[in-house]
Amino acid sequence: MRFHFSLNGISFNSPLLVASGTFGFGDEVTDLIDINQLGGLVTKSITLHPREGNPPPRIAETPAGMLNSIGLANPGVDSFIGEILPRLKALKTPVFVNIAGSTLQEYVEVLDKLENTGAAVAGYEINISCPNVKQGGMAFGIDPHTTERLTGSLRKQTDKCLIMKLSPNVTHIEEIAAAAEAGGADALSAINTVVGMSIDVENRTPRLHTVTGGLSGAAIKPIALAQVYKISQAVGIPLIGLGGISNHKDVIEFILAGADLVQIGTINFKQPAAAVRIRGELEVWCERNNIANLHDLKGEMITP
Amino acid sequence: MRFHFSLNGISFNSPLLVASGTFGFGDEVTDLIDINQLGGLVTKSITLHPREGNPPPRIAETPAGMLNSIGLANPGVDSFIGEILPRLKALKTPVFVNIAGSTLQEYVEVLDKLENTGAAVAGYEINISCPNVKQGGMAFGIDPHTTERLTGSLRKQTDKCLIMKLSPNVTHIEEIAAAAEAGGADALSAINTVVGMSIDVENRTPRLHTVTGGLSGAAIKPIALAQVYKISQAVGIPLIGLGGISNHKDVIEFILAGADLVQIGTINFKQPAAAVRIRGELEVWCERNNIANLHDLKGEMITP
């Protein structure tokens, strides 16, 4: 009860989902964490065709964070449907398939293929904010019109929960958020990674092959929180906050700022069982603070 | 020789300037650092009228960084000219007066007043990127047209070195940079702080009175570096890089990415003599790597 929240008929028993790209397809660390204790699992981004991803190096450490430029390496939607989906269906945890594409048509085709399987997934998270691919990716997430059009097209194809994942690399994220809402999104998630870069000064090469990449981890938490707050002022649909969460206080910050649920990303690499640990910390905190349901704190920040 | 670089006839003997708002007017920590060893001193932002700044709390610590929302507290240009400028004139270090305003007219008036003193300052840095004031501030730095118009107006009033300081809180910083160049800026500095936020979950209040503020420090270094790199690809005028620099490697990263000079900000609070320490580290590094003049590394990142 402490954490109950429901979105499009999906019932969440933990506010902590695992973020796309930071938990694979849920089969790598099953020795270390009970996946069914997650609030939800968002898959690595799936594209129409298999993608081998960017050349290495693809990751670099930064102060309180990391850069990545994976380039959406993934087996493609057909393999996903054939080899991965059957296993995901067996999970009790709600699964969201994250979809990426280079053209509107690609997004639609991936969604259609998934819908045609009658997939028992809870819904879709649409990545319109990946900074690490040449075409598409972030391009969809920096323009309100494109965002609205894409959202509208996908909305037509599915009744499942449709979450648009927003990029922080824009002047006014609230405009993109409003466009996604207008297009018919059921919920929004924010933020994806922040464009960043790092150089190895000894050999004068960028630490990522693609030169720039996406910054994630604790370093971006204040940025993510500000964006989530701005979005929550601008839209009425549910909001999933993420960016740098690593403990229960971070989760509560996002909820106070207006999030309904959160995702944890980079922290999963250091602590594969973070989602369960933090859920426990939240439980204790709610108990101590007499919070019947954590969700009651949504947007309850007291402004001066 | 190691560090010689000249901009608009101003000769720099260290690539390290101290950033606006992080060294006051150069009189607070003279016991701890020889100001004449700085590459240059950028003053706290000066406005037409005195400003008392934002209500407290104005600062908060974040992972590898801090948030601030000072709100341009400053004595105003008249007091500055009467009480502070005479002392600054005595310094050997080039001094740049940072100017902020809520309207184009305000910026112009402040500049005029300073010009009329025949001020022996090296030049001006124009803050069009402060995220912490209600009016003006960042508004000027998120639109290329406004940026170009403001730069052009100021350019007409002075022959001194005119530096436009850019905001990272935009979709395409290179467009703002190009606009400043078109308007006649002599140089650009980037970046100002990134919009961020933090909440005290125990009492549910934002850690800054203004709710959101500006994130600075090591956390934002990858973001700053990516922005500087993008700007350097887009403009031909000199570029001053800043954001999260705390050691000599950081400085070299910015220069490899395309900066001519750098500024250090938040690190000054922890280490008031950082500019001198880092200059020493750079000296050793250049010696070891046979770099005759550090500036030779400008833009010399080797891309894959």
Next chain:
Amino acid sequence: MYQEDCRVTAVRQRSDTLWEVCLYSPAISAAGRPGHFVNLLPAADWGPAMRRPMSIAAVSGDIFRILFKVVGSGTAKMHTWEPGQLVDCIGPLGNTWTGYERHFPILVGGGVGLAPVWFLDQVLTTTQIQHFFIAGARTSGEHFLKHEPHRGIWLTTDDGSVGLSGNVLKGLEAAIVKIQGERRTPKIFCCGPPAMNRAVGKFALKAGIPCDISIETIMACGTGICQGCAIELRQAVPELPPYRQHYALACKDGPIFKAEVLF
């Protein structure tokens, strides 16, 4: 103002919650006066952006002392210090308590606010200026002084486990009674948690007793540069620059302010 790597010469626990550390620094020790603080790095490779401000709690010769309570990561790190550790300190910083010669000083300290008040107590004792000293805490375990009303030292505890039962106002009242007939008029020197400062400040204003309060705010630079430690003043303070009459800087214009400008 000095920046020095100060060697830890001794560490000891003074109460259930307070730790005392002795730091070797001829320069800071020589210049330190009651009310001053230092701004220090909990570790040489301290990652967070800010130093941690700590009041000077005592000076003897080349050594100054601090008293602290573990409240977060910085003070937790300080808790691991052992003799020999070098601590990067900037200080002395801030303004100091004045006017104690002309008045009958009543010192009031609570929690870690005891540190600067205790320093003043020592200076007054050494210079043989008779004064009263009230120290408040929640419970006896948090005290390290002795309740000795006959010597002008009152302890108070919320739970009555030692000294007077109640908050420091109880001690203040007792002291005020004792002071009747004194030639010197009283002046209060206070440092404690926000609620205590407010209560003591209001008491002093009502009683018409001058009262200087040392306050704590979050600080980045500690030297008047960042303007981050602003504190709202109710009255203008003529000595301050005009733009800081409403929001003064705790680190430079303070940390000590008159009660009437604070409350």
Next chain:
Amino acid sequence: MYQEDCRVTAVRQRSDTLWEVCLYSPAISAAGRPGHFVNLLPAADWGPAMRRPMSIAAVSGDIFRILFKVVGSGTAKMHTWEPGQLVDCIGPLGNTWTGYERHFPILVGGGVGLAPVWFLDQVLTTTQIQHFFIAGARTSGEHFLKHEPHRGIWLTTDDGSVGLSGNVLKGLEAAIVKIQGERRTPKIFCCGPPAMNRAVGKFALKAGIPCDISIETIMACGTGICQGCAIELRQAVPELPPYRQHYALACKDGPIFKAEVLF
């Protein structure tokens, strides 16, 4: 795969540059095979985003050992470990060396790459599989093994201060000569710095000797999730999923790859 807080039971310096740490973990020790690594936190409150991968260098009973060199902040922190310290380790991770029973194993290790090779050496010795072992370093001070060609152990140093003068190829050549007439055909098991891996790999390809090389990349998760540890392959590896034929994952598809797919 296990995640355990492993207690440090011993720490010792093995050479000028190499430190050895014994870690108590029944689970990881029981499952660890030569080639495996663990991904560990240098400190319980480790701030940076990534763990640090370290090869298992030995197993005895419930204890496994690692060998490391200080190169940055993580290994510097590890250098402060003392017995009793708890270290959060995930492991064993990655693939392992195979085919050593069917071949005459020639082990080649350099720098910290010695760790997994040394583990294999111990396993082969215990199981009485005769093999050769070549260890390279820049100078004698970096070695902790003895140059004993008669027992099949060759050391090499760049400066000739111990063993053969030159790089590990010198040792490889000596070993190949000695192996003539052996019933079993040779197979090379190699781990070292990139230049050494390349030289040994090229040598093996030219000589037509099978060669399995363990490589190091930067890693975040160590478990195949983040896709950050990609390594470019020159040839497809049928066992891998199609989308990883060109860029395989060092942590999961490796860290051991055949020389022909790497070079």
